[in-house]
Amino acid sequence: MKNINYGDRVILIDxxxxxxxxxLKETGRFSSQYGFIDHNDIIEAGDGGIIKTNKNFSYRVFSTTYTDYVMNLKRNAQIIYPKDTAQMLMEADIHPGLSVLESGIGQGALSMALLRALGNQGKLTTYEIREDFAEQSKKFIDDFCRELTEIHDIKIGNIYEGFEGIYDRILLDVPEPWHVIEHTKNGLVGGGIIVSYIPTILQVKTYVDTLKASAFFDDLSTFEIIKRPWKVDGLSVRPEVWMYNHSAFIVRARKTADA
Ligand SMILES: C[S@@+](CC[C@H](N)C(=O)[O-])C[C@H]1O[C@@H](n2cnc3c(N)ncnc32)[C@H](O)[C@@H]1O
Incomplete structure (x- = not known):
């Protein structure tokens, strides 16, 4: 059982x-329609423990995961959902030591996943056009993984107008990613990977046409991730009636040595 302490976040499941x-705060108390629980008692129960309210309802206690954290953010911008983030990290082959460019920051959900995958080795540069988004997401990122932020540089700027430096990887979640392609000619290494998160198929078409027209990208793929939950309960074993349907398309491409 992992210890949990004041200052930590936990998930309570009813x-x-x-x-x-x-x-968790020293004098904190969680209240719901099922009664209350003192934070002190949650710490006593520990990670994975069970705790009862004053009205005798049970809650399971778990330490917070990345998915719990980002799905509970108070949102001003749409985040990339963890099912897509996971695949984007794989498609971009993110690992410690890489120099990674990201845009825009939104709520910082992808930034946090990238920082975790880089493990404080390498560099993450995030371009964001809106100062208020940059400030707010920095707070979320510090709150979630401050210990991994030494390598993070947030720059205020319009990525469509270009960026400084040359990167091993580029990850985009901006409305018109095709404006970034001309800047990758000098801003992405040969063999480097660009992965973009694109909500509609018309945007995908413009983006992929631009990638192809540039003549310095190859190994293109476009796909979406559909997560289909199942109910497994006694003899009732079937897909859930609801599912996570469309979120966005993911387009991946590799830079050639021709630029
Ligand atoms: C959908 S949000 C990104 C969400 C983020 N990937 C996450 O997981 O939390 C899009 C972000 O791109 C920013 N943005 C839009 N156009 C931009 C541009 N031309 N240059 C830089 N940032 C831009 C927006 O201000 C917004 O913060």
Whole structure:
């Protein structure tokens, strides 16, 4: 059992599988329609423990994961969902030591995943056009993984107008990613990978046409990730009636040595 402490975030899961993320404080108390629980008692129960409210309802206690954290952010911008983030990290082959360019920051959900995958080795540069988004997401990122932010540089700027430096990887979540392609001629290494998250198929078409027209990208792929949950409960074993349907398309390409 991992210890949890004041200042940590935990997820409390009730008997109807509803999840509540809370930050533990010394005199804190969690309240719901099922009663209250003192934060002190949550720490006593520990990670994976079970705790009862004053009205005798049970909550399971778990330490917060990346998915819990980003799905509970108060959103001003749409985040990349963890099902897509996971695949983007694989498609971009993110590993410690790389120099990575990202744009835009949004809520910082992808930045946090990139920082975790880089493990404080290499460099993450994030271009964001809106200062308020940059400030807010920096707070989220510091709150979640401050220990991994030494290698993170947030720059205020319009990525469509270009960027400084040359990178091993570029990850884009901006409305018109095709404007970035001309800048990758000198800003992405040969063999480097660009992965873009694109909501609609018309945007995908413009983007892929631009990649092809540049003549310095190869090994292109376009796909979407569909997560289909199943109910497995006694003899009731079937897909859930709801599912995570469309979020966005992911387009991946590799830079050739021809630029
Ligand atoms: C959908 S949000 C990104 C969400 C982010 N990937 C996450 O997971 O939290 C899009 C972001 O791109 C920024 N943006 C839009 N156009 C931009 C541009 N031309 N240059 C830089 N940032 C831009 C927006 O301000 C916004 O923060």
């Amino acid at each position: 008997h109807k599988s509803r999840r509540h993320m809370i930050k």
